[in-house]
Amino acid sequence: MATTEGLRERKKRQTRQHISDVATGLFLERGFDAVTIAEIARAADVSVNTVYNYFPAKEDLFLDRGEDVIDRLSRYVRGRRPGESAADAVLRELRAAVVGQSPTVGLFAGWADFMRVITDAHALRSRLWAIQQEALADLTTTLARETAARDDDPVPALVAGQLSWIHSTLMAWIGTEMVRWRDIGEVAREALGLLDEAEELLGDKVRAYARRPAE
Amino acid sequence: MATTEGLRERKKRQTRQHISDVATGLFLERGFDAVTIAEIARAADVSVNTVYNYFPAKEDLFLDRGEDVIDRLSRYVRGRRPGESAADAVLRELRAAVVGQSPTVGLFAGWADFMRVITDAHALRSRLWAIQQEALADLTTTLARETAARDDDPVPALVAGQLSWIHSTLMAWIGTEMVRWRDIGEVAREALGLLDEAEELLGDKVRAYARRPAE
DNA sequence: CTGAAAACTTGGAGTCGTTGCAAACTTTCA
């Protein structure tokens, strides 16, 4: 069924990717604010309107793939193993990502350049926060569903806040360390330490929340 | 010395206040995005440039007084009593604010209208997040200073994340409840319950962090 | 194969936030 893809679909995907690539290149080179949409359009050999056709706002040209990170925590929680609580699963997955030096947590060589572009552009930072908020809301409903909590129970939201705090703290920490061009292995090692510290700070109730019964 | 205020200073303060009032009124009436800066200027009987003279961006016309909330948590922590930890002080102050139905935590009749304006305008929401981030950074340095932590110690940042999480969770919860036009007393009472739940979720280390020695 | 329908692209005009500049005006103060 993958072969059944019309010319139109393929072209659209290509155009979109091409615009995104050109834009990302320009942003990395000169910063987010210094690049204008008109420039991107010219460099990508399309009209300004076509750019807006694919990307609702300038930020989306750089921060595509935000959907992946939005439900990442929810996926971790839903995939928790027998005997594991929500926090256990999140910590295990995050540790695995750190150990595996996964790009999903920012552990790859180019991440420093990305971070710089983001931190320098106020618009990109707020888009990032918006994504975080969506992730938090997503996780809240996941936890509520998994524990069959009552609608007015505030605990799912509170625990979601804690787990999402661990995630964003980890990402932020890795980001600032990577910007200092440190060795990836070293950053990864210290990130594990950070996760340990964060885990120690969690309350017992949070640590045990939404435990899946052992089989 | 308060009497020693030149005409110039007084006029400036008045103009600023007047513009802010006019703008706030228009925003409450028709929403943030529907009101243009040119309109505000016309309604306030000044030029557009004068508006920008006092307020760097449109959001500042509505979210003035952000500085107060930025160092609020730091103030709470610095003012902790003998025997109290940072978390103790924050919780005590927040409970006092809730019980006293203080506007600083959103417990007053007009808050619902404010919230609606904010939640409807993406620009205002991200400004709010920016303020939260500043508050978090502020609290981090305060905790680091108060505990004389080493520069590379991540714990102050982690604990700051927890305390600031309590604060923002409380504010967010009150906000959504107030939008439903519920009775303020009732919202306040339930907010105390929320604070209790949040406190129970905190880890022992967080609860005890930066305890001031009993006298 | 063909021709119209549907989808995509484009140029152009316009709105709004925001900045820079220089002229005009007001307050201060010697």
Next chain:
DNA sequence: TGAAAGTTTGCAACGACTCCAAGTTTTCAG
């Protein structure tokens, strides 16, 4: 009282973003 300093204003301009009315390209039924 007059120059210095600070404030206000109009004007021009830039860039993100939207709307609209042509074109162009791709699809697909007949």
